[in-house]
Amino acid sequence: MIRLNNKHITQLVALSLVALVALLGGCAGPKAVRGSETPGLDNAAMSTGLDRKDLEKALKISMEALRTSKLMARWQAEGRPTVGVLPIRNETSEHIGGALNALMTEIESQLIDFAPVRVVSLEGQDELIEEIRHQQQNSAFDPAQTAQWGKQLGVRYIVSGKVFSTDERTEDARRVQYYLFIRAVSVETGEILFQNQAPITKAII
Numbered sequence: 001m002i003r004l005n006n007k008h009i010t011q012l013v014a015l016s017l018v019a020l021v022a023l024l025g026g027c028a029g030p031k032a033v034r035g036s037e038t039p040g041l042d043n044a045a046m047s048t049g050l051d052r053k054d055l056e057k058a059l060k061i062s063m064e065a066l067r068t069s070k071l072m073a074r075w076q077a078e079g080r081p082t083v084g085v086l087p088i089r090n091e092t093s094e095h096i097g098g099a100l101n102a103l104m105t106e107i108e109s110q111l112i113d114f115a116p117v118r119v120v121s122l123e124g125q126d127e128l129i130e131e132i133r134h135q136q137q138n139s140a141f142d143p144a145q146t147a148q149w150g151k152q153l154g155v156r157y158i159v160s161g162k163v164f165s166t167d168e169r170t171e172d173a174r175r176v177q178y179y180l181f182i183r184a185v186s187v188e189t190g191e192i193l194f195q196n197q198a199p200i201t202k203a204i205i
Contacts, residue, residue: 089162150187
């Protein structure tokens with residue numbers, strides 16, 4: 001029979017603790033991190049779903065097109081007409097309502113920064129926003145209806161948009177192509193004065 005003194009017992013306990021820590025460390029799962037502490041975290045695609053980087057890139061394309069469009073000259077000649085931005089219509093299967101709300105606010109901010117217009121916010125217009133969202137879910141885009149909402153807001157132009165997608169699959173791959181449309185409509189006539197499409201492609205290959 002082997003007898004262990006206190007020194008041996010202490011050494012065995014220490015070795016056991018080291019082994020346990022190593023084992024737990026090797027089995028550790030995903031951990032929470034901050035983007036500011038993880039370089040490149042916001043650049044990597046986590047899925048085929050839309051993320052902030054995708055929407056920001058698509059919006060940049062559309063707003064650059066708007067910045068250089070003939071509509072800018074028209075707004076300049078009219079002496080800063082009023083413009084309202086409607087909620088972005090979601091025609092995808094993605095749950096991106098929050099991201100599209102942020103996109104709507106970003107459009108307002110950019111129009112304030114570079115366009116010769118006065119932006120009228122929908123903030124506080126809860127009933128109208130709910131009506132717009134209901135109509136967007138249950139009917140196709142209607143310039144006349146969009147113009148009517150503009151009259152309710154008391155603006156001369158409406159900027160609106162939508163996101164839709166096409167999905168393709170093979171046995172071991174998937175590709176989803178998204179499109180962000182941004183358009184500007186005259187409230188007086190219902191005429192579409194500007195429209196731009198920005199594509200976004202995500203895939204698992």
